Amino acid sequence: MRHRHLLTRRGLLFALTAVGLLGWLGIAKADDDPLPSWNNGSHKQAIIDFVKRVTFEGGPDYVAPPARIATFDNDGTLWVEQPAYTQLVFALDRVKALAPQHPEWKTTQPFQAVLEGDAKALEAAGEKGLVEIVETTHAGMTTDQFDKIVADWLTTAQHPRFKRIYTDLVYQPMLELLAYLRANDFKTFIVSGGGQEFMRVFADKTYGVPPEQVIGSSGATKYQMVDENPVLMKLPKVEFIDDGPGKPVGIQKFIGRRPILAFGNSDGDQQMLQWTAAGEGARFMGLVHHTDAEREYAYDRDSEVGRLDKALDEAVAKGWIVVDMKNDWKTIFPAEKTTP
């Protein structure tokens, strides 16, 4: 009995100490570095200072949790967009996969160009051609069927340079930022020119952003009964372009309130950042500047994909934070590979 008593007392003391120590370490660690993949410097500090200011109850910049809305662009802000937008790669792969059912594509542009790998003819088809490819490959099936097609593609398609699946090519520092904001009661949204339905397939698992917080470009759908079972058929019609001035429109439509923090990387994000900046109270506007040709890519004013020109000028003029990928980020991609 005495032995057991001692064990209990000592066991209890030990347990309490361990719990206390772990708790203390946990808190201390979180306090020390909520963004371990960011190099120390003014940009990292600006993020942390902003979060501390808006979460400090009683402070002049305090924002109540429900109003802590944060919006993030996806392509080039959360994952790689070079040498081509991932969703475009998907669409081109779909043309190839569907070609056997469409013999007429062998002699019809822009499909012929895709099948023959004729970059010049594809370029000649222009934006109209691309829209046709996207509309054709993203329609004619139910929303559930589309989800499955995207999910299957994402498990196998590999990036040509990094030889990893696309959901591995997300930016580790941004994953940490998303998690840090949520730990501080922010609601994190994706507001992207990319397809809403496309992103929703992986956003929850990859970014921790649930479908109802993913806003993107979208096509029309139609409610139909198929064998007494209701489905939503995807129609070959782009309905909303969530890019440039469409981003504040999308934010108002889907969220109904203004973000207090917004992050982008291109001119397509300029209006989202303007809209965020124009609100009252503390604000954070950030751009990811791709400056790291070695570990990722270096591009801005002259790039066809993710051009950063006017937004860069405005950011510099207005003191928005321009993250320098090469200098600000300790690592680019998550170390762990999902691929075999």
Place this chain on the structure above:
Amino acid sequence: MRHRHLLTRRGLLFALTAVGLLGWLGIAKADDDPLPSWNNGSHKQAIIDFVKRVTFEGGPDYVAPPARIATFDNDGTLWVEQPAYTQLVFALDRVKALAPQHPEWKTTQPFQAVLEGDAKALEAAGEKGLVEIVETTHAGMTTDQFDKIVADWLTTAQHPRFKRIYTDLVYQPMLELLAYLRANDFKTFIVSGGGQEFMRVFADKTYGVPPEQVIGSSGATKYQMVDENPVLMKLPKVEFIDDGPGKPVGIQKFIGRRPILAFGNSDGDQQMLQWTAAGEGARFMGLVHHTDAEREYAYDRDSEVGRLDKALDEAVAKGWIVVDMKNDWKTIFPAEKTTP
């Protein structure tokens, strides 16, 4: 010292007992009746049983919290829609308020009909006329300006029969249901034919549903710079009708996953309930049947406003819950008046 010791021990014991007792009472009370304004009976029991089934971890019907999506119609489901939709009353009031700036309305239909109170001419203008009234009164200002106009109107406009402001004429039993679901980690959405921007003005305060969880019909907006300040201008163009087959479309667009519980009251909710029912796992489909002419209104198959005909047949055939307002609800409206 001995005294103090006793006090401490006894105090501690008392405190623990009190806390335990309060906790036990609290739990017991919540268990006893999470829906105090609902009369006991099979409908109330069906709601409670459903919530218990989907929240019982390890049970066959368990649903993880993020997938606990619940969607509610607004007009006639959460607040009064008779004798006319509140937003229509608002639009007609706006025509009167704006008339001095539009002398041409004195001789232009459908505005002339509104100004002269000519119900026959207004009816003759039909749906086209109503759309014109809504588009005219809901556009030509920024989203912020519109919010303020609606907010001001809601504090003064009174229901013709009940002589209370409209946000007082919400259904107390449904407020309890919303709160009960949220207490069980459901995410509650409004999915209504009513205007999204209109409802968002009061939905958070009145229903506890934040703007980003309010889905409704909406008009186009345009991002513009006014004196170097970005605004979203409301355009006179209806863009999305969130009614009938538009409800599943809106649910997919805004939420991106299927509800496991949906509540409506009219044929405009039929497709939302079908869409909800067609998902896998435990489901709850509910209709509010207005059967109480004395305390509220009694209407269904023959009503122009909130007609309940086909959806009622389907509900009966498929065993969806049809709430009988007269018999199921102990009280209709919250007791406390917001009005002076």
